[in-house]
Amino acid sequence: xxxxxxxxSQVPVFExxxxxxxxxxxxxxxxxLFWYVQxxxxxxxxxxxxxxxxTLVESINGFEAEFNKSQTSFHLRKPSVHISDxxxxxxxxxxxxxxxxxLTFGKGTKLSVIP
Amino acid sequence: xxxxxxxxxxxxxxVGSPLSLECxxxxxxxxxxxxxxxxxxxxxxLLFYSVGIGQISSEVPQNxxxxxxxxxQFILSxxxxxxxxxxxxxxxxxxxxxxxxxxxxxTRLTVT
Numbered sequence: 001x002x003x004x005x006x007x008x009s010q011v012p013v014f015e016x017x018x019x020x021x022x023x024x025x026x027x028x029x030x031x032x033l034f035w036y037v038q039x040x041x042x043x044x045x046x047x048x049x050x051x052x053x054x055t056l057v058e059s060i061n062g063f064e065a066e067f068n069k070s071q072t073s074f075h076l077r078k079p080s081v082h083i084s085d086x087x088x089x090x091x092x093x094x095x096x097x098x099x100x101x102x103l104t105f106g107k108g109t110k111l112s113v114i115p
Numbered sequence: 116x117x118x119x120x121x122x123x124x125x126x127x128x129x130v131g132s133p134l135s136l137e138c139x140x141x142x143x144x145x146x147x148x149x150x151x152x153x154x155x156x157x158x159x160x161l162l163f164y165s166v167g168i169g170q171i172s173s174e175v176p177q178n179x180x181x182x183x184x185x186x187x188q189f190i191l192s193x194x195x196x197x198x199x200x201x202x203x204x205x206x207x208x209x210x211x212x213x214x215x216x217x218x219x220x221x222t223r224l225t226v227t
Contacts, residue, residue: 009156032214034214034215036218041221041223042220042221043121043205043218043219043220043221044159044205044207044218045218046215046216046217049214049215051214090158090159094214096214101147101164101209101213101214102149102161102164102174103159103161103216105158105159106158107156107157107158108158
């Protein structure tokens with residue numbers, strides 16, 4: 001079964017500084033990868049996804065993530081964070097080779113942007 | 116466009132009482148439906164998923180059950196709540212052959 005590791009449970013960062021939220025998954029031949037964002041007391045919103053093609057994927061609000069198959073990673077980055085980016089971020093994976101549509105989530109990383 | 120609703124938004128129930136949480140999806144047909152539970156520091160745990168009316172798969176043995184009486188309605192139930200059932204319950208949907216899941220606003224359940 002797939003597993004997802006988000007190495008940092010909390011990441012404080014100053015406003016306008018860069019940030020990287022780390023995500024590693026257990027090895028598999030074929031995976032689809034996702035980042036979701038959750039604001040306090042709300043549901044999850046899809047931030048970006050990797051299904052195929054370019055290993056670098058971007059969101060509309062400046063986040064990007066790079067699929068690295070050799071390192072089984074899908075780290076999330078933003079060059080300059082804003083106060084509004086304060087939220088919890090979840091990495092998720094689907095083992096596409098298993099013919100399943102079930103997401104496996106990491107435990108989340110709470111990003112706190114400090115003014 | 117598609118929307119997903121969950122109610123109630125918050126719920127406080129005593130131990131041993133029954134539970135019924137409802138999720139409905141609008142603007143699509145034949146969706147896959149999912150129930151997740153989110154506990155503090157544990158991420159999201161898939162509880163049930165459904166690919167059609169009356170078709171429910173359980174991922175974690177527990178005292179919860181799920182039903183899908185209509186194509187776009189998904190219900191999470193319990194006959195007797197436990198303290199450990201407290202958490203944030205999220206419903207999600209996806210298109211039948213899609214990997215992208217879309218989440219509802221959630222229900223915060225506190226069992227006292």
